[in-house]
Structures are given as structure tokens and as C-alpha cells.
Amino acid sequence: MTISQQKNAVRGSSTGIPIMALFDLLGRKWNMRIMWELRSQALSFRALQQDCGGLSPSVLNNRIKQLSQANLLVTTSAGYELTGLGLSLMNTLDPLRDWATQWHAKKC
Template identity: 40%
Template sequence: MRSANDREPAESADESSNAPVLAAIDLLGQRWMLRVVWELEPGPLGFLELRRRMGNCSSSMLSNRLQQLQAAGLLEKLGPKGSYELTIAGIRLGEALQPLWDWSEIWTDRPHDFRWP
């Protein structure tokens, strides 16, 4: 695993394309991106149901995020007016994020307790 000291900071989006992890962070760090992955992890959802689960995410923002995730190969739309589902790459992303989700459950229970299990 590389450390932060092994590379120079990226100065532009073009330079981050040379570091796949930076490209992933740039994509997934945008508001609502990981929430979409989270909501689709259990299985396909239609736009309206996904929008309902996303709380205060506007329809236009959700549509934009779905398009970006499709372009990145992380989800696909089933049919012209169908549901959205994660691709194999999206499923693998969810698996990669599982330790973060596990950590967050402990953190929300005891954010200031440094004696973790």
C-alpha cells in the first residue's frame, strides 16, 4: 500500500488520472454519490423509489449522479424506464467500502471513546 509520502499531490484533474485512487476519490467524493451506491447495494430500485430514499436530494441532482455513475460503469439502467442496479464494479465498490461502513457504526455509537473493540 502506498503512503501519502510516496507521491506528489495532484495539481489538476488531468494529473489525478495517473493515480486511480485519486480519480475514484474525485468521483465518489461528490455529494450523494456514495449514498446512491448505498441505496442500490441491496438490489435494483426505480428512480422514484430511489429519490424517496435519498431524502432531500433533488430529482435533477439524483439524475445527474445516476448519469455520472453510469458513465463510470458503476451502475446500469434496466430498460428505458427501468430500475437502476449496481454493475459488478459497483458491487465491488460496495464490498470495498464495507470496512468503512462497519467502522462508522462503531464510531456513531462512541465517537469519543478511543478504546474500540
């Protein structure tokens, strides 16, 4: 199911508003890790699986399908890579990563 198809309830929200649909997609196990590993280079299936700590092929296939349907990931001759939209999302998350680092330092 793509983000645009999630107009009704999504996990954690009965509204289905786009930000909640995005958080639902990104909150699924491995999706953010896959995007993180692809942020700077294309990777083959095997390399992506290895970089993600050896997750099972069936789970990786499922997550690749989800991210592809959401137009965040694409298959190329070089392997899997983020789309322009996927790269834009990762860049948009940079300030949140900085904030999380500061938050983590203060809570520990």
C-alpha cells in the same frame, strides 16, 4: 467524465491517480448515498429519489449519469442497479464502514 478519462488533475489532487479520481467521484454529494441505496436491490427513479431523501430530479439524473459513466450503475428493466464493479466497490468498502463505526464510537 469517467474515471478513466480523469488522468490529469482531479479535485484535491494534481496527479489524477486512480484512487484520487475514485475519491473525487465518491465524494460528490449524493453519489455514495445513491450507491448505498442500490446495494441490495434495484430501484426505480422515483423510489431512489424518495430513499435518498427527496433530492431534486435534476441532481439525481446528473449523479446517475456520473455513476453510469464510471461503470458503477446500470439501468435495467427493474430500475437502476449497481454493476458488478459497483457491488465490488461496496463490498470493498465494508471494512472501512466497520472502521468508521468504531472510530465514531471512540470520538463521541
